[in-house]
Amino acid sequence: MDMKERLKIPRQPMPEQEPKVRARNFDEVPLGYTPETAKLEALRCIQCKKPACVDGCPVEVDIPGFIALVAEGDFIGAAKKIKSTNALPAVCGRVCPQEVQCEIQCVRGKKGEPVAIGRLERFVADFERAAGEVSIPKMPASTGKRIAVVGSGPSGLTVAGDLIQLGHEVTIFEALHKAGGVLVYGIPEFRLPKAIVASEVDYLSKMGVKVETSNVIGKVATVDELFEEGYDAVFLGTGAGLPTFMNIPGENLNGVYSANEYLTRSNLMKAYLFPEYDTPIVRGKNVAVVGGGNVAMDAARTAMRLGADNVYLVYRRSRKEMPARIEEIHHAEEEGIQLNLLTTPIKYIGDDKGWVKSMECLRMELGEPDESGRRRPVPIKGSEFIWDVDTVVVAIGAGSNPLVQSTTPGLDTNKWNYIIADEETGQTSREGVFAGGDIVTGAATVILAMGAGRKAARAIHKYVMSK
Amino acid sequence: MSAKILEKEQLSENVFKLVLDAPKIAKKRKAGQFVVLRIHEEGERIPLTIADANAEKGTLTIIFQTVGKSTNHLSELNVGDELLDLVGPLGKPTHVEKIGTVACIGGGVGVAPVYPITEAMKNAGNHIISIIGARDKSLIIMEDEMKAVSDELVVTTDDGSYGFHGFVSQALEEKYLLQGKKIDLVVAIGPVPMMRAVCDTTKKYNVPTVVSLNSIMVDATGMCGACRVSVGGKTRFVCVDGPEFDGHQVDFRELIDRQRIYLKEEKECMDHYCTCKQQGKGGL
Numbered sequence: 001m002d003m004k005e006r007l008k009i010p011r012q013p014m015p016e017q018e019p020k021v022r023a024r025n026f027d028e029v030p031l032g033y034t035p036e037t038a039k040l041e042a043l044r045c046i047q048c049k050k051p052a053c054v055d056g057c058p059v060e061v062d063i064p065g066f067i068a069l070v071a072e073g074d075f076i077g078a079a080k081k082i083k084s085t086n087a088l089p090a091v092c093g094r095v096c097p098q099e100v101q102c103e104i105q106c107v108r109g110k111k112g113e114p115v116a117i118g119r120l121e122r123f124v125a126d127f128e129r130a131a132g133e134v135s136i137p138k139m140p141a142s143t144g145k146r147i148a149v150v151g152s153g154p155s156g157l158t159v160a161g162d163l164i165q166l167g168h169e170v171t172i173f174e175a176l177h178k179a180g181g182v183l184v185y186g187i188p189e190f191r192l193p194k195a196i197v198a199s200e201v202d203y204l205s206k207m208g209v210k211v212e213t214s215n216v217i218g219k220v221a222t223v224d225e226l227f228e229e230g231y232d233a234v235f236l237g238t239g240a241g242l243p244t245f246m247n248i249p250g251e252n253l254n255g256v257y258s259a260n261e262y263l264t265r266s267n268l269m270k271a272y273l274f275p276e277y278d279t280p281i282v283r284g285k286n287v288a289v290v291g292g293g294n295v296a297m298d299a300a301r302t303a304m305r306l307g308a309d310n311v312y313l314v315y316r317r318s319r320k321e322m323p324a325r326i327e328e329i330h331h332a333e334e335e336g337i338q339l340n341l342l343t344t345p346i347k348y349i350g351d352d353k354g355w356v357k358s359m360e361c362l363r364m365e366l367g368e369p370d371e372s373g374r375r376r377p378v379p380i381k382g383s384e385f386i387w388d389v390d391t392v393v394v395a396i397g398a399g400s401n402p403l404v405q406s407t408t409p410g411l412d413t414n415k416w417n418y419i420i421a422d423e424e425t426g427q428t429s430r431e432g433v434f435a436g437g438d439i440v441t442g443a444a445t446v447i448l449a450m451g452a453g454r455k456a457a458r459a460i461h462k463y464v465m466s467k
Numbered sequence: 468m469s470a471k472i473l474e475k476e477q478l479s480e481n482v483f484k485l486v487l488d489a490p491k492i493a494k495k496r497k498a499g500q501f502v503v504l505r506i507h508e509e510g511e512r513i514p515l516t517i518a519d520a521n522a523e524k525g526t527l528t529i530i531f532q533t534v535g536k537s538t539n540h541l542s543e544l545n546v547g548d549e550l551l552d553l554v555g556p557l558g559k560p561t562h563v564e565k566i567g568t569v570a571c572i573g574g575g576v577g578v579a580p581v582y583p584i585t586e587a588m589k590n591a592g593n594h595i596i597s598i599i600g601a602r603d604k605s606l607i608i609m610e611d612e613m614k615a616v617s618d619e620l621v622v623t624t625d626d627g628s629y630g631f632h633g634f635v636s637q638a639l640e641e642k643y644l645l646q647g648k649k650i651d652l653v654v655a656i657g658p659v660p661m662m663r664a665v666c667d668t669t670k671k672y673n674v675p676t677v678v679s680l681n682s683i684m685v686d687a688t689g690m691c692g693a694c695r696v697s698v699g700g701k702t703r704f705v706c707v708d709g710p711e712f713d714g715h716q717v718d719f720r721e722l723i724d725r726q727r728i729y730l731k732e733e734k735e736c737m738d739h740y741c742t743c744k745q746q747g748k749g750g751l
């Protein structure tokens with residue numbers, strides 16, 4: 001195919017489950033490219049000499065390189081190429097906000113639509129997994145150094161994967177009973193099938209990483225005790241898992257959830273399969289989800305799948321300020337989620353048994369921009385109104401869990417209790433202790449957590465080898 | 468981590484004791500802390516207070532009452548079986564110091580979590596008055612163990628079939644507070660109505676009272692907020708800020724409501740369990 005023809009190929013759409021159908025099941029929404037569509041899409045890449053897309057990628061995946069291999073039909077080779085810089089392509093291909101990272105930079109997007117980099121990444125990773133061609137790389141001789149990784153989210157998994165391949169002995173300590181962090185407890189099955197996360201963790205185990213689930217560091221052992229046990233370095237990737245509430249009246253009524261609880265019940269504990277699984281969840285008919293980010297979208301779409309008649313997303317600013325990915329807002333609306341913008345709850349009202357039955361809200365208007373540059377919502381006087389709901393999910397952000405910080409003397413934190421760490425190395429104020437991911441930056445993204453993990457792994461390697 | 472069951476004993480009709488092989492937790496645990504366990508892949512995370520531990524042998528004792536599906540299932544396990552997951556020790560340990568006279572009060576299966584606190588308070592040099600109670604004589608547990616760590620022990624039964632006839636709160640008031648006996652601290656653990664009754668009593672006499680709350684939990688690491696309670700008008704998480712709180716500040720009404728969130732589902736789950744068992748389906 002010559003260049004002219006290639007330029008004419010339209011961006012290949014992603015086949016998806018019908019909105020009406022998928023709004024009632026937990027299966028994955030996008031169905032994935034076929035080898036044919038993947039090759040066509042790959043041909044749209046013009047193989048830039050100075051690829052702008054790579055600048056947009058936090059871990060600098062060789063994007064034109066892997067896409068060229070897809071165009072040739074060497075999907076396994078393409079997967080290997082991505083994996084040399086990104087250990088979790090099946091995850092990133094699904095959950096990375098490509099529209100503000102690589103794809104926004106793609107030259108094809110200047111006049112028309114960018115190459116569907118994320119979809120191609122997802123395709124090759126899935127192809128490799130389905131083909132059973134995930135091979136374990138040859139392991140180097142042991143260095144005899146031992147590294148403890150606290151937390152098994154994307155940052156911890158990346159650190160572990162990088163360090164095991166450098167010959168170190170790596171043990172991950174995870175508080176929950178399953179490894180994966182937000183990937184298993186937060187992000188729903190219909191966006192990221194848990195089997196994918198499990199196979200990534202399994203891959204690490206096969207390379208020799210020890211995964212110790214049900215171990216809360218700060219409780220069963222402190223960071224100092226890990227050093228006493230003989231670890232040479234410790235990486236902290238404990239995430240931003242502290243739920244935030246608004247502290248308004250009625251927030252402890254039955255039927256009012258934090259997004260973390262709602263999603264953990266549904267995802268980690270599989271409450272959507274109750275009673276086959278033991279953990280229950282309230283299946284509300286009129287559900288309000290408070291917030292405008294990706295977490296709120298996940299909660300709202302989960303509520304729909306649990307059988308709600310109405311799911312309302314209540315957000316205090318306007319659509320333009322919503323932090324959620326446009327694609328997620330679009331998916332949610334297709335599934336029937338109703339957006340109630342410029343609205344904020346001020347009180348939940350309960351019945352005589354302590355169950356939420358309605359919420360009182362205020363209408364807002366946008367005023368002057370605040371520190372974040374977004375226009376500040378200001379309440380409209382006298383606009384109070386009451387609206388009937390039987391379930392509420394509060395998804396207004398997360399903070400840092402203090403368990404490790406409060407048991408590690410000399411570990412410096414900032415005013416929000418996030419751990420202070422060097423951006424390039426993850427080095428904290430304690431010798432031998434490194435940190436990265438959401439516990440340093442505050443709630444961010446999977447790929448940024450992985451990027452931080454990669455940098456920390458390099459620094460940890462240097463540190464333990466020079467000791 | 469998984470944990471093997473080393474010993475099993477039935478303490479009363481619905482109360483069971485398991486001794487688990489859990490060296491790491493046994494070494495670290497302190498009075499007042501708890502563990503979370505999961506029996507099998509489909510299981511829920513069950514929080515249970517550590518009733519006792521032996522750091523040298525590496526064992527941990529849990530005592531529980533069968534109330535729903537999960538605890539029934541747990542009671543059917545036998546010596547040699549493995550729990551899929553066991554995590555701990557969780558929660559803040561009891562604040563133990565020598566303050567004088569401490570009344571340790573346990574209602575029903577609540578005697579189990581009171582025992583390690585009583586032992587710790589005794590070891591700290593306090594004079595211990597223990598009051599343990601249940602509906603009737605057959606439901607009184609750990610009387611000998613409690614006696615061994617107490618200076619005075621009162622047993623109560625609601626029906627008068629053994630010891631003091633009445634509630635633990637009444638025994639506390641009639642035998643001690645009303646008599647003007649000085650008590651510096653009360654620790655009360657048991658069903659919420661019992662803890663509330665004790666707190667109502669001790670408030671009248673201005674005796675500081677600590678209660679240990681058993682709210683519904685999921686992760687038990689402070690990540691979800693399922694366990695939240697109002698204490699002194701502030702929202703606190705039982706799993707990380709507690710489980711012990713100043714009983715005079717706890718909103719018991721809210722706690723009772725919140726404990727009832729899944730009543731319907733718990734019944735459904737139990738029914739499902741019974742049906743599956745009758746049909747002889749494995750994997751439960």
Ligand SMILES: Cc1cc2nc3c(=O)[nH]c(=O)nc-3n(C[C@H](O)[C@H](O)[C@H](O)COP(=O)(O)OP(=O)(O)OC[C@H]3O[C@@H](n4cnc5c(N)ncnc54)[C@H](O)[C@@H]3O)c2cc1C
Nearest residue numbers: 151153154155175181182186217239437438444445446449
């Ligand atoms: C619902 C939801 C949806 C999201 N959607 C997206 C998306 O689409 N795209 C995207 O890029 N990002 C998304 N994010 C953000 C992204 O998931 C996080 O930025 C990322 O997971 C952070 O990785 P991490 O490794 O820092 O920590 P986490 O993934 O938070 O993992 C931390 C792990 O550490 C464990 N831990 C904590 N304390 C201890 C301790 N003391 N001892 C042992 N273990 C401990 C925790 O249990 C957890 O498993 C989403 C987040 C949520 C909550």
Ligand code: SF4
Nearest residue numbers: 045046048053106107
């Ligand atoms: S910027 Fe777009 S066209 Fe250029 S190499 Fe990257 S993906 Fe291909």
Ligand code: FES
Nearest residue numbers: 687689691692706
């Ligand atoms: S049980 Fe989840 S925060 Fe306490």
